[in-house]
Amino acid sequence: MDGIIEQLKDLLPHARLFMGDSLKERYSHIWRMNESLKAMCLLLPESTEEVSKILKICHQHDQPVVVHGGLTNLVGGTESKGHEVVISLERMNAIEEIDESSRTATVQSGVILEHLHQSVEKKGLLFPLNFGARGSAQIGGIISSNAGGLRVLKYGMTRQLVLGIEAVMADGTIINSMKKIIKDNSGYDLKQLFIGSEGTLGIVSRAVLRLQEAPSSRNAAYLAVNDYESVVTLLKYFDQGLAGKLSGFELIWKNTYEQMTATSEAVRPPLQYDYEFYILVETLGSQPKTDQAEFQEMLENAIINEMALDAVMAQSPSDVDWFFRIREDVNNLTDFMTHDQHFDISMPVALIGSYIQSCYDRLEHIEGIEQIYAFGHVADGNIHFMIGKENQSDALRLKINDVIYGGLEAIGGSVSAEHGIGIDKKAYLKISRTAQEIQLMKTLKLAIDPKGILNPNRIFD
Incomplete structure (x- = not known):
């Protein structure tokens, strides 16, 4: 030493x-x-x-x-x-370049996501990745975990937003593939080795990120329904009717919505507590007046045609911020928990309603569980659970894990939609990956980091 x-x-x-x-x-x-x-x-x-x-x-x-x-x-x-x-x-927190012509940002890995948002916004551009931890999450970690967030429906996961990467291998070798081009079929796409590998294959040091032209209109609304089939119907309805403008479609279960909106005036409920499901819809477009009118008409038609039971549309940017603050501020859930346990599972969209209901039913019968909250990015099949519990015992933790993860393999789901495997989920990797896939991952790790020094014991032992 x-x-x-x-x-x-x-x-x-x-x-x-x-x-x-x-x-x-x-x-x-x-x-x-x-x-x-x-x-x-x-x-x-x-x-x-x-x-x-x-x-x-x-x-x-x-x-x-x-x-x-x-x-x-x-x-x-x-x-x-x-x-x-x-x-x-x-x-390593420098935004080295914002190239307005190629619509790219070249950044070091320590750049905080919110700082990048602010910088590209000044140039009339948008880096679309967005989630609650944007004020502290750094680009390197975001890339290493292939983060998702609130706009995956429209823009994809982090790996769809990375054009080039610079990474340092375990032996100090620097791999520089800092290209600004979208199409490059010259052999293996090596940057994908590092995206989502949780720092086990190399340390991401710099990246070229893909930007979009900033939208000039943003609209949001909450809708309420009493059955999951209506959620799926509304997703198809808005996705088809908005012609590419639909950027977010978030689902919040009733008890979660009640807790999210019960703590302060800043997160008061846009809709009353009369329904089973609450849907937050976001659109991004380029024609403020016509986009707003189009969205309002779609909301009205959804009510008239009984696709939704109630709806409220944001009337100002501050309203939009209020609507999203409800969804993003998970402290309104965790602050009232003795201990908390988090999940980010994914599954086919059609199966979400029944699977989550079965989890609620089983969790309610486990002694030591104090709160159960579900919400998530339903359009891309990703649901978050937050479980409040009275103690941190392994026995209780494993009981909860068995409920949340137990049925995923049978329906082709995943134990991790966007947070990764890390240390905590290693025992459950086999639910989402075959033995052959896991062995290939281990082969890659051994070839690239033969001494096993980079983020050891993450993903698998």
């Missing part, structure tokens, strides 16, 4: 190397800021070259490395036990 530390001290100035007592103010997750980081040391590189030099030293000494981004990971991906070198990319 002394040899590694001395080499790292020679590489980085004192202010960017934390050890011992200086780690007390650092943490491994944004929700665990009261727990000090456990690590051999924490390093803050400021360039790809520094990351490369750090990894060369760690590779030489077979030293495990854990990578930190915005620390919003929900599957244990940023945890460390004390013997690892932790590399935080927070200092």
Whole structure:
């Protein structure tokens, strides 16, 4: 250990190397800021070259490395036990270029998503990836986990928004594929190795991201129905009728909606608590007046034709913000839980209603569960569960896991729609992947990181 530390001290100035007592103010997750980081040391590189030099030293000494981004990971991906070198990319936070002609942004991995949103907006452009943790999530972590969010329906997952990547391999080799082009069939698409691999194959240091022209209109509405079949009907109705403008279609179960809107005036309910399901619909377009009129007409027709029981449309940008604040601020759920357990499962859209209802029914009979909340991105088959429980025992945790995950294999679902596998879901990977797929993943890991030093024991052992 002394040899590694001395080499790292020679590489980085004192202010960017934390050890011992200086780690007390650092943490491994944004929700665990009261727990000090456990690590051999924490390093803050400021360039790809520094990351490369750090990894060369760690590779030489077979030293495990854990990578930190915005620390919003929900599957244990940023945890460390004390013997690892932790590399935080927070200092690599430059937006190097916004190219308006090619509609791309070249960024370092430590750039915070919300900062990117603000920067491209000034150029009349949009980076469409959007979710509640945008104020702290960093691009490197977003890419490494292939994050999803609220607009996957229209724009796809992170992997659809990445054109080029620079990544550092376990031995310090820098792979530079920072291209701005959309179409490139010249052999293997190597950037896809790093997107969604949770930092196990390489550390993403820079990226070229695909931008869109910023919409000039944004509309939103809440609709209410009493059965899941109506949810699917409305999804097809809006997707067909809005001719590509539908950008979000979020579903909130009744008890979740009640809790989300019961805590303060800022998140008061747009619709009364009279229905089983609440749907948040968002549209993005280019003609403010006609887009609003079109959307309003579709809402009215949905009521007239009894596809929806009730609806309310946002009348201003502040209304739109209010509508989305209800959906995004999950603290309105977790703040009232003794302990919480999170899930991000996915399945065919048609099966969501019955599957989630069966989970509710079974969870309600488990002693120790205090709250059950479901909501999610129904248009892409991704539903989130948040379970409040009275203790953190393994027995209770496993009972809950068995309910949520138990039926997914039979219906072709996944234990992770967007959060990844990390440490927490390793035992359940076999539900979503065949033995042959898992073996191929292990083969790739062994070939690219033969010493197993990068984010070890993530995804599989």
